[in-house]
Amino acid sequence: CDSCYGPQDHVVRTRNVYPLAPGQGKLAKRMQPDAQNASYGPSRGPLAWGELNVIHTTDTHGWLEGHILEKNYGADWGDFVSFTKAMRNKADMYGVDMLIVDTGDLHDGAGLSDATSPNGVLSNPIFDNIDYDLLTIGNHELYVSSVAYEHFYNFSRVWGEKYLTSNVQILNQTSNEFQYIGRKYRYFTTPNGLRIMAFGFLFDFTGNSNVSRVYPAATVVQQSWFKAAVAGYPDNCETQVPIDIFVMLGHNPVRWNDSESTFQTYYNAIRTAQPNTPIQVFGGHSHIRDFAVYDEMTTALESGRYCETAGWFSMAGLKSSNYTGATLPAGVPHPTQHAISSNRTNDPNATNVGASLTYSRRYLDWNKVTFEYHATGSQNASAFDYYKGLQVTKNITATRTELHLNQILGCAPQTWCISCAPYGSSENIYSGLVPEALVGGVVNASRATNPRFLVVNSGGIRFDLVQGPFSIDDSYIVSPFADIFVYIPAVPYSVASQLLNLLNTNSAFNGKRKRDLSEDIHSRNLQTSDFSFEPIRRDDCQSPHPDQLLGKRAVASAIKRQSIALTPGYTTTDDLGSDGDDTLHSHIANYVDSIPAFIGANASLTSSLTATSPVDLIFIDYIDSDVLPALALLGATYTMSDIQYYINSSFSTNTYLNVYAQKAWSANITNCPVGVGVGGDAGT
Numbered sequence: 001c002d003s004c005y006g007p008q009d010h011v012v013r014t015r016n017v018y019p020l021a022p023g024q025g026k027l028a029k030r031m032q033p034d035a036q037n038a039s040y041g042p043s044r045g046p047l048a049w050g051e052l053n054v055i056h057t058t059d060t061h062g063w064l065e066g067h068i069l070e071k072n073y074g075a076d077w078g079d080f081v082s083f084t085k086a087m088r089n090k091a092d093m094y095g096v097d098m099l100i101v102d103t104g105d106l107h108d109g110a111g112l113s114d115a116t117s118p119n120g121v122l123s124n125p126i127f128d129n130i131d132y133d134l135l136t137i138g139n140h141e142l143y144v145s146s147v148a149y150e151h152f153y154n155f156s157r158v159w160g161e162k163y164l165t166s167n168v169q170i171l172n173q174t175s176n177e178f179q180y181i182g183r184k185y186r187y188f189t190t191p192n193g194l195r196i197m198a199f200g201f202l203f204d205f206t207g208n209s210n211v212s213r214v215y216p217a218a219t220v221v222q223q224s225w226f227k228a229a230v231a232g233y234p235d236n237c238e239t240q241v242p243i244d245i246f247v248m249l250g251h252n253p254v255r256w257n258d259s260e261s262t263f264q265t266y267y268n269a270i271r272t273a274q275p276n277t278p279i280q281v282f283g284g285h286s287h288i289r290d291f292a293v294y295d296e297m298t299t300a301l302e303s304g305r306y307c308e309t310a311g312w313f314s315m316a317g318l319k320s321s322n323y324t325g326a327t328l329p330a331g332v333p334h335p336t337q338h339a340i341s342s343n344r345t346n347d348p349n350a351t352n353v354g355a356s357l358t359y360s361r362r363y364l365d366w367n368k369v370t371f372e373y374h375a376t377g378s379q380n381a382s383a384f385d386y387y388k389g390l391q392v393t394k395n396i397t398a399t400r401t402e403l404h405l406n407q408i409l410g411c412a413p414q415t416w417c418i419s420c421a422p423y424g425s426s427e428n429i430y431s432g433l434v435p436e437a438l439v440g441g442v443v444n445a446s447r448a449t450n451p452r453f454l455v456v457n458s459g460g461i462r463f464d465l466v467q468g469p470f471s472i473d474d475s476y477i478v479s480p481f482a483d484i485f486v487y488i489p490a491v492p493y494s495v496a497s498q499l500l501n502l503l504n505t506n507s508a509f510n511g512k513r514k515r516d517l518s519e520d521i522h523s524r525n526l527q528t529s530d531f532s533f534e535p536i537r538r539d540d541c542q543s544p545h546p547d548q549l550l551g552k553r554a555v556a557s558a559i560k561r562q563s564i565a566l567t568p569g570y571t572t573t574d575d576l577g578s579d580g581d582d583t584l585h586s587h588i589a590n591y592v593d594s595i596p597a598f599i600g601a602n603a604s605l606t607s608s609l610t611a612t613s614p615v616d617l618i619f620i621d622y623i624d625s626d627v628l629p630a631l632a633l634l635g636a637t638y639t640m641s642d643i644q645y646y647i648n649s650s651f652s653t654n655t656y657l658n659v660y661a662q663k664a665w666s667a668n669i670t671n672c673p674v675g676v677g678v679g680g681d682a683g684t
C-alpha cells in the first residue's frame with residue numbers, strides 16, 4: 001500500500017477513523033427529542049472544495065424529522081439548516097461558489113408530509129427553510145391533483161425562478177390553460193461570476209393525475225424554447241448570452257441504463273449543440289447513491305433518499321473569463337479526479353476543456369456528527385447550531401405533536417424489513433406481515449363471511465417496520481399512500497385464485513413499478529440480523545484521501561487512526577470508485593430481487609371452494625389498470641363499473657395497517673420493547 005501515498009506500516013489493518021471529540025454521540029444533541037445521534041462520524045476527512053461546489057438533496061419524501069429510530073440518520077431539517085448555513089459561510093470564506101439543489105419528491109413517506117390534506121401543507125414550509133438555489137419537481141408531486149395544485153399555487157411562488165419544471169405543466173383553473181408549474185429554465189450568474197443555464201426535467205412519468213402534463217424528453221428536445229435556451233438565446237434575448245456551465249436537475253435516475261432515465265436524451269441534445277461546455281447533472285428518483293460520468297466534462301450525482309444522504313459535489317478547472325473567485329481555495333482539499341469516459345473518445349469537435357476539469361463527490365450520512373464535523377471541524381454544538389436551525393427543529397417537534405404523530409397504535413412484536421431477508425421468510429414484510437395485516441385489517445363486517453381474496457402492489461410499502469411502539473408516524477413511514485380498497489363481488493374462485501400468479505409472472509403487469517426493483521440494490525435497510533461485521537480490510541489504497549495527496553495533515557491523521565467496529569450502512573461504488581461514502585460502514589445484505597410486484601392474501605374462512613364459488617376480489621384502485629386486463633386474460637371480463645368501494649371511499653393502504661396494529665398488537669403497549677440495531681448500531 002505504500003505506493004499510494006507513502007509508508008504507513010503502523011496503520012495496516014486498521015480503519016481510517018478521524019478523531020472526534022469525546023462523547024461525540026451524546027454531546028451534540030439537538031435533532032428531535034426522541035432521536036439519537038450517530039455513534040461515529042466521517043471516515044474520509046474534510047471535503048474537497050473547488051470553484052463550484054454543490055450540496056444536493058433528493059427524494060426527501062417528508063423525512064424532515066430525520067430517522068427517529070436510526071442513529072445514523074438522526075439529524076432533522078433544523079440541523080440541515082444549520083449545516084447549509086455554515087457551508088455557505090465557508091464558501092464565502094474560501095471565495096468560491098456554492099449551490100444548494102433539490103431534485104424533488106417531497107411527500108409520500110412520513111407523517112409530517114402525509115398526515116395533512118393535501119400532503120405537504122405543513123411540511124413544505126419547513127422544507128422551505130433551506131436556502132436552495134435550484135429545485136425541481138418529482139412524480140410524487142403529481143399523483144394527486146390537490147398536491148399538484150399546492151405546488152403550483154404555493155410552493156412555486158415561494159421559490160419563483162429557482163423552481164424548474166422544464167417539462168411539467170398544470171391546468172390553470174382560472175385561465176383553463178396549461179402552464180408550467182415552475183419555470184422552464186434559469187439563467188443566472190453566481191456571486192463569483194459563473195454563468196449558469198439550468199433546467200429541471202422529470203422522467204417520462206405517466207402516472208400523474210389529469211390536471212398535469214409531463215412532456216417526454218423526446219418532445220422537449222424538439223421544443224423551440226429548449227433549443228434556443230441551449231444555444232444561449234433564452235426567451236426574449238436577442239443577443240446570445242454566455243454559458244459557462246449547464247446545470248441539469250432532474251427527478252430522473254443518473255444511470256442511463258435505468259429504464260426510467262431520460263437524461264441521455266437531454267445530454268445528447270445539449271452536447272450536440274454545445275460540444276465544449278461542461279454540463280453538471282443532479283438526479284434522483286431511484287433512491288440510490290450514484291455518480292456517473294457522461295463525458296470528460298459531464299458528470300451526474302444522485303444523492304439517495306429519505307434524508308439519509310446529503311450529496312456533496314465539487315469541481316475545479318472551469319475556464320470562465322467571468323469567474324472572479326478562488327481557483328483552488330487555500331487550506332482545504334481540492335477535487336482531484338478527472339471524468340474518464342468512453343462516450344466521446346473520437347469526437348472531432350472535442351477540445352481540451354475537459355482536460356482541465358477535476359471532480360469530487362461525497363455522500364454524507366444524515367446525522368449531526370457528520371454535519372458538525374464538516375461544518376465546524378468539531379463536535380462543538382454551540383458553534384454549529386444556527387438560530388434558524390434551532391427554530392426549525394422546534395417547529396418540527398411542534399408540528400409532529402399537532403399531527404399526533406407520536407400517538408401509539410400498538411406494540412410491534414418484531415421487525416419486518418423490506419429487503420434484509422428474502423421474500424418468503426417471516427422477517428420479510430411482504431411475506432411475514434402484509435398478508436396477515438390485509439386479512440386482519442381489511443374487513444367489511446357486512447361481507448366478512450364471504451370468501452375474500454386480496455391483492456395489493458408491493459411498491460405501496462415504503463420502509464421497514466421496526467419492533468417497538470408503532471405510531472401514527474410509523475404507519476405513514478411504512479405504508480403512506482391513500483390507495484383505496486375496492487372490490488368486484490362474486491368473482492369465480494377459479495379466476496380469483498389464479499390472479500396473483502398471473503400478475504406476478506406476466507411482464508405486462510408491474511404494479512406501476514416500471515423500474516426494476518433490483519435497481520434499488522444500493523438501498524440501505526436496517527437489519528437486525530446483520531450485525532456480524534465484515535472482516536476489516538484496508539481499502540484506502542484504491543482512493544487516496546485528498547489530504548494524503550496534498551501532503552497535508554496526513555501524518556497527524558494517520559497516527560491517530562483507531563480501529564472500530566463498523567456499523568451497517570451504505571457501501572457505494574460509482575464511476576469514481578468506492579471512496580464516495582463519507583462514513584465507512586459494513587455492507588448490508590439485500591434480497592430485493594426476491595420481492596414480487598404484487599402481494600396477495602386469501603382470507604376465505606372456508607376451504608371447500610369449488611371453481612364456480614363466488615369470492616370477493618379485493619384490490620386497490622391504484623392497480624385497477626393491472627387487475628382488469630389480467631382478469632380478462634383469465635377469461636373474466638369486467639369493467640370499471642363492476643368495481644365498488646370495499647369498505648368506504650376513504651379506507652386505504654394507509655388505514656389497514658393501523659386497524660390491524662390496534663387489533664393485533666395491543667399487548668405490552670405501556671412497556672413495549674424496542675428492537676435493537678436500528679440505525680445500524682446495536683449499542684445505545
Ligand SMILES: O=c1ccn([C@@H]2O[C@H](COP(=O)(O)O)[C@@H](O)[C@H]2O)c(=O)[nH]1
Pocket residue numbers: 105139140143285457458459460461481482483511512513514622
Ligand atoms: O398511489 C401510489 C403511488 C405510488 N405508489 C408506488 O410508489 C412508486 C413510485 O415511487 P418512487 O419513489 O417514485 O419510486 C410506484 O411505482 C408505486 O410502486 C403506490 O403504491 N401508490
